[in-house]
Amino acid sequence: MKKPEWACPSGKSLLILRMVKEMNDLKYLKLLSKQYPNIPAVSTEIINLKAILNLPKSPEHFLTDLHGEYEAFQHMLKTASGLIKFKIDQIFTGVIDADKKELATIIFYPEDKLKKLKESEEELTTEWYKTTLERIIKLCKVISSKYTRSKVRKALPENFSYIIEELLHLKGENKNKEGYRDEIIKTIIDIGQAEEFIISLSNLIQTFAVDKLHIIGDVFDRGPAPHKILDTLQDHHNCDIQWGNHDILWMGAALGQKSLIATAIRTTLRYGNLDLLEEAYGINMRPLARLARSFYKNIDCNNFCPKLIDEELDQQDKNITSKMQKAIAIIQFKLEGNLIKRRSEFNMNEALYLDKIDYEQGTIKLDGQEYELNNTDFPTIDPENPYQLNQQEQEVINQLSYSFKNNEKLQEHARFLFNNGSMYLKYNGNLLFHGCIPLNEAGDFSTIEINGELYQGKKLLDFFDDVVRKSYSYKFEEKDYRDWLWYLWRGELSPLFGKDKMTTFCRYFIDDKSLHQEQKNPYYQAREKEAICNKILNEFNLDPEEGHIINGHTPVKEKKGETPIKGNGKLLVIDGGISAFYQPKTGIAGYTLIYNSDEMRLISHKPFVSKEAALEGGNDIISSMRIVELKKKEKIADTDIGEKLNNKINNLMELLQAYKKGIIKEKYE
Structure with missing residues (x-):
């Protein structure tokens, strides 16, 4: 069958197509120039984006099958499934466990914990406020260090944004500014704003601990909320x-x-x-x-x-x-x-x-x-x-x-x-x-x-x-x-x-239990095999060498010896029974997953009793952690966001060349 004329472009047609593309590209660059109107502006953005590409990949948090269990969900969110406590243990090596536990509880439930502490103590001392503020500032510095200064600034509460930004970006080794930092903290306490700062910084830590939250299905049914x-x-x-x-x-x-x-x-x-x-x-x-x-x-x-x-x-x-x-x-x-x-x-x-x-x-x-x-x-x-x-x-x-x-x-x-x-x-x-x-x-x-x-x-x-x-x-x-x-x-x-x-x-x-059976799709047996997991990753155009499949839906009965890790580590099932109705079968209260720049951390949880119990005893619901090693430490450049940033950098480089060649004129105020 002869192809239509449009399907066999001549040299002239190709030239026309190329000209149309160049016209469209130029139209796009002119639109981009409104945001970056001159060489300094576009150069600054290129430098900024290239620097961002080299930041560590920010954490992702995976939860599934929440089934209306609001309080347990909230606790997992506030604690970043143990990631914040892990950072506290890493940073404050010389601090006794009771103080680290108290610090963690303050960060998770700042208003409630402060109220409880004031009820149990005659008065929280200036020294207590100073120590607590210094520790929270130090933790917030570490957790927010994966992000650009601009991103951190956007998340700051409006009332205290200037002061918090100063505290977060003061270098500890800068002797010239020690007095400056100490006076900020002293004044915060003297004017009665310590608790507001503790609450604001704690909320920032919760925000920065996880950059991306994935809910892999089933918010509804069974649980009440x-x-x-x-x-x-x-x-x-x-x-x-x-x-x-x-x-x-x-x-x-x-x-x-x-x-x-x-x-x-x-x-x-x-x-x-x-x-x-x-x-x-x-x-x-x-x-x-x-x-x-x-x-x-x-x-x-x-x-x-x-x-x-x-x-x-x-x-x-x-x-x-x-x-x-x-x-x-x-x-x-x-x-x-x-x-x-x-x-x-x-x-x-x-x-x-x-x-x-x-x-x-x-x-x-x-x-x-x-x-x-x-x-x-x-x-x-x-x-x-x-x-x-x-x-x-x-x-x-x-x-x-x-x-x-x-x-x-x-x-x-x-x-x-x-x-x-x-x-x-x-x-x-x-x-x-x-x-x-x-x-x-x-x-x-x-x-x-x-x-x-x-x-x-x-x-x-x-x-x-x-x-x-x-x-x-x-x-x-x-x-x-x-x-x-x-x-x-x-x-x-x-x-x-x-x-x-x-x-x-x-x-x-019908009482006959043979009629109650529901046969699972063969997928649930086949996913135990690495070859099947690789086949699915290939089907979705993902790299089987680097990629993983992350599932919910079927509670993993850990007490019967089942494992959430399938296919030689290629597939992770993170439904372990957050819903209280599943816990007698699973023996645990759910799995969650944290994906950092250097590892995947699979967390097994104990049942969440109540917020009051967490406040009173400072107990976490972490049962155990399993590490799924990654092949390399990942940067923003290795992520989907990195791909988008690279595309933007390429467009900005074209705009830069257009300015240099005079194709588009620069504008200065």
Whole structure:
């Protein structure tokens, strides 16, 4: 077949293309010249950027599967998962452990610790304030030394910015300025501002300890306060999110996808977190409560009783919560049945249960075998049309859908997740994603056909990323992408779910535990092999020699001998049970990861008791650390930011040449 004329450019066409490129380049350089209007300005910026490239790579902090555990999350954030305490031990070698522990607690919880110290002491002495300020200033100097002076300046509190900047950049060996520094500290104490400076410097240390925060999925469900975690993330100076299945569940619910709304409510009731819906988000649950009271008068609390940890509900609250959970579960199963029939491409007919029940006998037939149901009270189901919502159920789900879609706080959180999240992230040579890259038993990438096109590996994750974004931005009348969010929540080839099926109905209604099993995708076995990890890194165009895969989603059962380090160190699983509901199985309270310029530090945590316990005893929740060695000490030049800076330097060098050749005229005020 002959190529079209435009595909075979002649010499003249090439010349035209080159001229167009040069014109565009010149247009860009003229725009750049507005920011750097002359040779001194552009030269200064080139020198500055080249110097930045040689700074050490700044720390990254990885957390996953927070599941609403706000207090534990806050402690990990404030302590930088032990990094600040590690720096204190490094710097203050001659200081006794009790004083180092007190210093650490002041930095983590400055206002609370100062208040507690003043309650226990008659008066904090001038000498105490002087020693504490000097130690905090010294620590802040070390921790902020990885950053440019400009970046540090931008983070300083406005009220004290000049004084703090002076203190941070005074050289200890400068004898000429010793009196100057001592007088600053003395005056701070004399005028009663010592505590304000301690608080400001402590907050700076927390900020500078970690430059980049990665949340690898699952902010929502199980724990009581995902809304507080999201409030904190919204205020964080630099964070990204890789969506988890529980995040997608709530994102879809916020868009009004009714199956996901029902599931989000059922899951919230399952873990006794009704306050999250009613108080945190202000969603009116009374219509569901009325429905539950009307139809489920004598409920067996065993299967629908809320799962609680360290909290008790009185019998009346337990009873109504159980009824509401069953009512919304039945609505969920009906909505899902209709969705499965409507979206045959999801290939999920095995999740159709209600039409397989013999309502007279109280049995269900699955795969040719009959099972007895442990609960046969289905007052809202019409056996002739089991997936049809009755009038009251339809009204309830419509009201709930309206509440979810028009709730200002929930919409704010959903918008943050859509805007700051992704299915996966390639960052500084590492691959971050929540669940899995679907594989088959042979270790090859699983393939799904969508609208006649095959998707697998990176292409599959890119497809789902695109679908999530379209579900938020497209009008539903054009094409409803929200159903794909439901598939991501529980579909067999969903990278976020990673199992062959979800057995919620069976867990509620059938005692035979063989029907409760959910088979994990072969990925979870295959990732033990270095070759598979390298294959995935290659698929995402990352260097297997240098890169790592960082996962969440599957709690590592450390007490059973499982290890979070897979594939000969190529893959790290940092879900170890931050959620209190997982801790009996894992034996720990989660993993976090710190990635410095010279190492990756995998931290195992003990359960977080409370902020009060941390203040009282100064105890940390670090259980152990494991070091994953890097092949070289990394600089900013080796990072993604370094690549962007190099591109900017190249553009500035072209601008510099344009000034020197007179192509662009310099401007001076």
